Amino acid sequence: MPPVLELREISKAFPGVLANDHVNVDLQEGEIHCLLGENGAGKTTLMNILYGLYKPDSGEIIVRGEKADIHGPNDAIARGIGMVHQHFMLVPVMTVTENVMLGVEEKRNGVFLDRAKVAKRIREISQLYGLEVDPDAYIKDLPVGTQQRVEIIKVLYRQADILILDEPTAVLTPQEVEGLFKVLRSLVEKGKSLIFITHKLKEVMNLADRITVLRNGRTVGTVIPGDVNPEKLASMMVGRDVNLVVQKKVAKPTDTALEVKELFVEDERNQMAVNGVSFEVKIGEVLGIAGVQGNGQTELVYALTGLLPVTQGKISILGEPLKRTTPRHILERGVAHIPEDRQRHGLILSFPIHDNLVLCTYYKPPFARGINLQQKKIISNAETLIDQFDVRTPSIYIPVSSLSGGNQQKVIVAREFSRPIKLLIASQPTRGLDVGSIEYIHSRIIEKRDEGTAVLLVSSELDEILALSDRIAVMYRGQIIDIVPAAQASKEYIGLLMAGIHPDEAAKAAPVSSGEEVERVF
Amino acid sequence: MAEKTYIHGTSPRQRMTVGAILIVFGVLMLLLFTPGTEAGQTAKFGMNLTSSAAIKIPDIILPVQTSLYVLSFIVVFLGAFQMARGIRSPGALFGIVAFAFVAAFLIWATKGKSLSLIGMLTSSLVRATPIALAALCGVISERAAVVNIGIEGIMLISAQASVVAATLSGSMALGLFVGVLAGALVAAFHAFLVIRFKVDQIVSGVAINIFATGATSFLSSKYLQHQGSLLNNSGTFPIIQIPLLSKIPVLGPIFFENNLVVYLMMLIVIVMHIVLFYTPWGLRTRAVGEHPKAADTLGINVFFVRYVNVIVGGMIAGLGGVYFTLGSVGRFDEVMTAGKGFIGLAAMIFGNWNPIGAFTSSLIFGFADSLQVKMQILSVPIPSSILAMAPYIVTMIVLTGVVGRAIPPAADGVAYEKQ
Numbered sequence: 001m002p003p004v005l006e007l008r009e010i011s012k013a014f015p016g017v018l019a020n021d022h023v024n025v026d027l028q029e030g031e032i033h034c035l036l037g038e039n040g041a042g043k044t045t046l047m048n049i050l051y052g053l054y055k056p057d058s059g060e061i062i063v064r065g066e067k068a069d070i071h072g073p074n075d076a077i078a079r080g081i082g083m084v085h086q087h088f089m090l091v092p093v094m095t096v097t098e099n100v101m102l103g104v105e106e107k108r109n110g111v112f113l114d115r116a117k118v119a120k121r122i123r124e125i126s127q128l129y130g131l132e133v134d135p136d137a138y139i140k141d142l143p144v145g146t147q148q149r150v151e152i153i154k155v156l157y158r159q160a161d162i163l164i165l166d167e168p169t170a171v172l173t174p175q176e177v178e179g180l181f182k183v184l185r186s187l188v189e190k191g192k193s194l195i196f197i198t199h200k201l202k203e204v205m206n207l208a209d210r211i212t213v214l215r216n217g218r219t220v221g222t223v224i225p226g227d228v229n230p231e232k233l234a235s236m237m238v239g240r241d242v243n244l245v246v247q248k249k250v251a252k253p254t255d256t257a258l259e260v261k262e263l264f265v266e267d268e269r270n271q272m273a274v275n276g277v278s279f280e281v282k283i284g285e286v287l288g289i290a291g292v293q294g295n296g297q298t299e300l301v302y303a304l305t306g307l308l309p310v311t312q313g314k315i316s317i318l319g320e321p322l323k324r325t326t327p328r329h330i331l332e333r334g335v336a337h338i339p340e341d342r343q344r345h346g347l348i349l350s351f352p353i354h355d356n357l358v359l360c361t362y363y364k365p366p367f368a369r370g371i372n373l374q375q376k377k378i379i380s381n382a383e384t385l386i387d388q389f390d391v392r393t394p395s396i397y398i399p400v401s402s403l404s405g406g407n408q409q410k411v412i413v414a415r416e417f418s419r420p421i422k423l424l425i426a427s428q429p430t431r432g433l434d435v436g437s438i439e440y441i442h443s444r445i446i447e448k449r450d451e452g453t454a455v456l457l458v459s460s461e462l463d464e465i466l467a468l469s470d471r472i473a474v475m476y477r478g479q480i481i482d483i484v485p486a487a488q489a490s491k492e493y494i495g496l497l498m499a500g501i502h503p504d505e506a507a508k509a510a511p512v513s514s515g516e517e518v519e520r521v522f
Numbered sequence: 523m524a525e526k527t528y529i530h531g532t533s534p535r536q537r538m539t540v541g542a543i544l545i546v547f548g549v550l551m552l553l554l555f556t557p558g559t560e561a562g563q564t565a566k567f568g569m570n571l572t573s574s575a576a577i578k579i580p581d582i583i584l585p586v587q588t589s590l591y592v593l594s595f596i597v598v599f600l601g602a603f604q605m606a607r608g609i610r611s612p613g614a615l616f617g618i619v620a621f622a623f624v625a626a627f628l629i630w631a632t633k634g635k636s637l638s639l640i641g642m643l644t645s646s647l648v649r650a651t652p653i654a655l656a657a658l659c660g661v662i663s664e665r666a667a668v669v670n671i672g673i674e675g676i677m678l679i680s681a682q683a684s685v686v687a688a689t690l691s692g693s694m695a696l697g698l699f700v701g702v703l704a705g706a707l708v709a710a711f712h713a714f715l716v717i718r719f720k721v722d723q724i725v726s727g728v729a730i731n732i733f734a735t736g737a738t739s740f741l742s743s744k745y746l747q748h749q750g751s752l753l754n755n756s757g758t759f760p761i762i763q764i765p766l767l768s769k770i771p772v773l774g775p776i777f778f779e780n781n782l783v784v785y786l787m788m789l790i791v792i793v794m795h796i797v798l799f800y801t802p803w804g805l806r807t808r809a810v811g812e813h814p815k816a817a818d819t820l821g822i823n824v825f826f827v828r829y830v831n832v833i834v835g836g837m838i839a840g841l842g843g844v845y846f847t848l849g850s851v852g853r854f855d856e857v858m859t860a861g862k863g864f865i866g867l868a869a870m871i872f873g874n875w876n877p878i879g880a881f882t883s884s885l886i887f888g889f890a891d892s893l894q895v896k897m898q899i900l901s902v903p904i905p906s907s908i909l910a911m912a913p914y915i916v917t918m919i920v921l922t923g924v925v926g927r928a929i930p931p932a933a934d935g936v937a938y939e940k941q
Contacts, residue, residue: 073819094808102820105802105805111801113805318557
């Protein structure tokens with residue numbers, strides 16, 4: 001049977017990069033075709049070309065045997081191609097119905113919006129594919145999993161039969177991911193064809209009928225999940241062998257490095273985001289904070305690092321209560337911070353690498369003498385660190401903004417790890433990084449733990465939490481609802497807690513511990 | 523799991539502070555307004571305009587001292603209630619307190635005299651007209667995420683253009699057309715700069731205001747003043763009484779005995795509300811203002827929607843300009859808009875970017891304006907220059923966000939960049 005969609009020899013160059021270099025992908029009717037690749041491999045560019053958001057420099061798109069000129073989303077929609085974007089394209093202050101009908105509005109008397117008719121169609125689609133959603137709900141009140149269902153309904157409402165899903169699992173809990181996969185399988189059963197973009201190996205193994213791997217804008221190959229294992233896929237993605245298991249010994253926790261008691265923190269809109277949190281982190285252990293994004297983890301870290309004021313509660317570092325909470329005061333107590341938003345809080349993008357490497361220490365000897373900066377010391381410091389932390393850059397004098405995400409993160413890690421620290425607060429340390437950089441940063445964090453640092457790790461990637469942590473705290477709506485030892489923790493149990501299920505209920509539904517040490521692949 | 527109750531809502535301390543302030547405010551009202559009043563003194567509020575009154579309704583006559591005591595007591599009571607229990611809706615609380623204060627002020631100012639309340643309300647609507655038109659211009663453009671602070675300038679240019687056109691041609695209709703067209707052209711220029719060239723929207727708006735002030739003043743002093751009867755003497759739109767409707771007591775004279783511009787303004791309020799919330803164009807406009815990228819991925823032409831809305835907004839502001847000349851005094855004076863365009867933007871914010879909200883808040887500003895005029899006539903013992911500040915003070919109070927913060931369209935003021 002001829003493929004329902006074919007991308008032939010697609011090339012697209014942006015200033016300085018060849019994002020797609022003669023890429024070939026074909027999609028059979030009724031299959032789930034995974035597009036696997038690291039960040040910057042060209043997956044999203046390729047799909048944006050298919051959806052008409054970019055214009056390819058060369059190559060052709062063939063839909064159902066016919067050459068298609070796609071100049072914009074309208075052309076793509078007309079050919080039955082629909083896209084679920086990584087960042088949802090939903091208007092938060094509008095209802096589900098309004099979002100679904102936007103652009104293809106049904107009209108009453110030729111003038112007025114016919115909301116009822118659209119709502120009815122939405123209910124039909126919901127029923128048919130098991131996409132439960134209330135057409136009259138406002139998007140801003142819906143959990144992300146449901147918002148994603150709305151995105152899928154939006155595409156189905158436009159009668160698409162080729163669906164592109166761009167990293168759809170990035171924002172979901174494990175249970176929501178399961179639910180999504182079920183929906184996707186039912187879509188395929190009913191004759192839809194899917195392109196599923198991701199960089200997560202496990203999802204691919206789980207879901208795909210075929211896998212095409214992209215690297216540096218080129219097609220590395222198309223394989224069937226049965227023929228490969230995750231290690232093989234990872235090496236196809238990265239271009240070298242990758243160790244997917246974090247090597248770590250059993251933790252030997254000693255003194256308490258960080259103690260948090262009944263902490264309350266308000267977010268920037270004066271809503272109570274952290275709502276009475278207590279925990280402690282010991283030297284030599286990693287405490288992982290799991291949770292779906294937006295449950296107060298960000299504000300917790302901001303409060304601990306002095307970026308947000310504490311409303312109420314106590315923070316002690318190395319047994320001493322924290323009285324002043326300015327960032328510098330906290331840093332000088334031996335706290336290192338790898339911030340969630342590295343470009344906003346971790347680096348000064350327009351500054352050269354060497355200056356970014358002394359942002360915490362520039363005012364002290366050896367980098368300053370009196371009111372003078374010691375340029376030579378700063379330069380030599382940078383040269384050492386670049387080497388030591390494997391930052392790939394042509395020079396230390398270029399602005400950090402021109403580095404890749406992985407190398408930017410290495411600059412932050414180098415800066416924070418190069419001074420004596422007792423507590424490391426790492427927030428989403430590998431977000432958006434490729435497998436190679438993730439591997440590197442993970443091993444440095446574990447190394448730090450073994451040197452006698454307490455580590456507080458915040459991540460919305462459950463696999464990362466499981467791979468690195470010694471104990472796992474789950475945060476939901478500003479509270480820690482349970483803390484469990486990590487070695488034997490079951491992923492299902494933690495997933496349920498992340499969805500807000502009470503620990504007692506969750507323990508009934510899934511075992512707290514899987515009963516054995518499991519190998520953690522991230 | 524620790525259960526905490528105050529995830530939402532205000533903290534107890536904030537509640538106590540607001541309550542205490544209200545109690546002090548109530549007492550101050552009493553201390554401010556009662557001195558100089560005498561027992562048995564009354565204040566008379568006229569409820570009929572003499573001209574058209576099919577059904578007479580009785581005038582309101584209030585005993586001054588008792589009324590002041592009652593109003594102060596209401597404020598003190600609300601303060602105490604707020605301290606004890608907390609009031610859910612800060613908007614309603616502020617509304618009642620503001621009403622009590624204004625009522626007390628009016629009663630105090632009218633003690634022993636009489637004031638035509640209907641006359642004041644009628645002039646409130648008239649004075650609210652340019653403010654409302656400016657606010658509506660703001661609503662329609664900002665709903666599509668284009669900030670237009672050049673409304674003041676657009677109104678000035680339209681005011682001048684319309685009066686010159688009407689005087690030269692002798693046709694009021696042509697004057698109206700030229701005024702609206704001038705508004706559309708200036709707005710189109712603004713749209714072109716900020717959409718096509720992504721010029722900062724505030725900078726472009728300020729430029730329009732400066733240009734308009736300079737250009738109209740120059741033309742005015744160079745030509746209009748010397749040849750006033752030739753260029754600057756158009757006459758005004760006649761007052762049209764709407765049959766039947768204008769006979770309704772109280773509402774009739776306020777709403778249905780006005781000139782063309784006022785009627786058009788009220789019509790635009792209704793039409794804009796329907797368009798924004800019940801038609802595809804409105805849905806698209808709001809989507810473009812909230813999340814232009816989402817609209818773009820659904821095949822909506824973001825730039826086109828913005829152009830149309832900004833230009834339609836300019837036409838509405840142009841009508842606002844026409845109000846100043848053809849709709850009011852029949853000639854152009856330098857800088858005669860006197861900040862009404864900016865007050866309109868405040869009304870838009872206070873009205874939460876809603877046509878009806880913008881209209882009702884314009885009425886508040888119009889009321890403040892007409893209040894200060896009436897007070898000067900009643901010869902209240904307050905210097906007239908202080909009274910004249912009333913509309914602007916109300917603007918500032920509103921903009922400080924005392925009355926709850928309004929939420930602008932999410933993409934407001936941000937140029938859309940197609941990848």
